Amino acid sequence: MEAVFELYGEAGRPTLRAITERVDEINERQEAGATASRETVRRMFRGQIPTGWGSVRVTLMALCEFAERAFDSQEDDEEFALGNGLYTGRFDIYMKRVWSEALANPEPYKKDPWGTEPPF
Template sequence: MPTKAELPEGPRREFVEELFTHYREAGRPPLRTIARWIQENWEARSLRGTASTETIRRTLTGTVVPRNWSTVEAILEALCGLAGRDPGEDRWPDDNWVNYSFKDELKKRWNSVLDHYETELPTLPPRPSPPAPAPRSSFGDPWATAPAPTSSRFDDEPPF
């Protein structure tokens, strides 16, 4: 679990804490074991997503929060499978007021991270206005150069 200096308080830390709870429950398996479990059980569990060892590492450290729920769900299924638990179990069985499963709780925290992230997106500066069209010459030739102003003493011709 990252330190508070590495991952400060907020929705992202809460998401990682919830996922890390399942990682601890599974006995802190190596990342390759988690990725292999996903590959081996992908069809049997009807998983819609997958995750590489690097994605799993970055998710568990809070470096990245996957944008697709199917990726997070695959990681959760693997951790619960390795721990011998069902992701549909009640997260807080002693609480009669809240009926959240492990999956429901993790999805709530995942959504919270993405919602919080969406509100912090920087805005782009306004687009510059297009340049004003060049004045057209009186005779309508688009390739002609505009005549020099008469009040100027500048001449394009060399002095020799």
């Protein structure tokens, strides 16, 4: 789920603790109904796909707040940039589709993006 890594970069690469604290704040403000532990977030960043959309959704909401990006805009024709692409539509719906596709075909995501080899 490269889109998650792109969003994480836009968010300024917050720590796992900062992300989960923001998740808790979102739940207090909005009663999002889902949570994500540090371990869940860590696993997401290591390429494991959570089976529940709720944990993914609230984690993405937290990253969007760090990145000052709207997560659930009501505009169906909104344009947003992610990575090298420009997309039209609602960001939350786009990310749910990415998550759903990753669940349906997890093989490309099983490799640890931060494995033993440094990226340089």
